[in-house]
Amino acid sequence: MRTRCAIGIVVAAGMSALLVGSAFAHCDTTSGPVIPEAKAALEKGDVTPILKWVKKDNEAEIKAAFTKAVAVRAKGPEAKQLADQYFLETLVRLHRAGEGAPYTGIKDRPVEPIVAMADKALADGSADAMITRISGHMAAAIKEKFTKVVEAKKNKDKSVEAGREFVEAYVVYMHYVEGIHTAIMSAGTHHAEAGEAAPAHKD
Numbered sequence: 001m002r003t004r005c006a007i008g009i010v011v012a013a014g015m016s017a018l019l020v021g022s023a024f025a026h027c028d029t030t031s032g033p034v035i036p037e038a039k040a041a042l043e044k045g046d047v048t049p050i051l052k053w054v055k056k057d058n059e060a061e062i063k064a065a066f067t068k069a070v071a072v073r074a075k076g077p078e079a080k081q082l083a084d085q086y087f088l089e090t091l092v093r094l095h096r097a098g099e100g101a102p103y104t105g106i107k108d109r110p111v112e113p114i115v116a117m118a119d120k121a122l123a124d125g126s127a128d129a130m131i132t133r134i135s136g137h138m139a140a141a142i143k144e145k146f147t148k149v150v151e152a153k154k155n156k157d158k159s160v161e162a163g164r165e166f167v168e169a170y171v172v173y174m175h176y177v178e179g180i181h182t183a184i185m186s187a188g189t190h191h192a193e194a195g196e197a198a199p200a201h202k203d
Contacts, residue, residue, distance in 0.1 A: 026111055026112070026115050027053075027092065027095055027096070027099075028092050028096060028103070028104070028105070028106055028107055029106070029107045029108070029109055029110070029111055030106065030107070030108045030109075031109070031110050031111055032111055033119065034050075034053050034091065034092060034095060035088055035092070035106065037049060037050055037053075038050050038053075038087065038088055038091050039084070039088075041066075042066075042069060042070065042073065042084060042087065045070055047062070047063055047066040047067075050062070050066075050091065051063075053091065053095045054091070054094045054095055054098055055094075055097075055098040058094040058097070058098065061090075061094065062090065062091060062094055065086070065087050065090040065091070066087060068083070068086075068087075069083040069084065069086060069087035070083075071083075072086075088106060089103075089105075089106060092106055117130050117133070118130065138180070141176065142176065142177065142180075145169070145172055145173040145176055146173060148169040148172075148173065149166070149169045149170050149173045151169075152165050152166035152168075152169040152170070153166055153170075
């Protein structure tokens with residue numbers, strides 16, 4: 001049970017680390033969660049469902065922008081398109097500002113596979129498939145790096161160059177494992193479940 005729990009937290013923490021680079025970009029894409037929900041809100045004329053995407057301090061601004069957009073979009077197809085674009089850009093800009101990220105426009109591109117997987121897990125109501133898949137990738141990566149160190153260790157004393165190959169493989173392996181451990185600890189796992197950590201390796 002503890003092993004399963006630890007693996008789950010490793011995956012969750014690993015997901016967090018993996019998503020850091022793409023999370024900001026996730027919500028400024030047409031295939032992300034913000035824009036489709038905003039379009040639906042405009043069609044219904046109800047801003048409430050999208051208020052969650054902005055900080056409380058920006059609520060008044062997004063409500064004002066929504067009211068303007070709804071009024072203008074009623075004047076015809078071209079006006080509707082312009083009003084919708086204005087509102088979507090305002091919403092994404094404020095959402096990203098709340099994340100501490102700059103606004104760089106709305107992107108018409110698919111989300112990163114890892115992000116799509118995380119969203120699908122939420123839509124399915126279960127993280128099991130995602131955990132299994134990511135756990136498999138993580139295990140394979142550890143085994144690959146471990147094997148390289150073991151093989152390089154056999155020849156490490158035969159020459160300086162062979163020794164350097166061993167050191168390089170060792171550092172990559174150790175840093176990867178330490179990175180996983182750091183992710184576990186940052187997720188708040190109890191030492192009893194994840195295992196007591198040795199002091200961080202220094203190259």
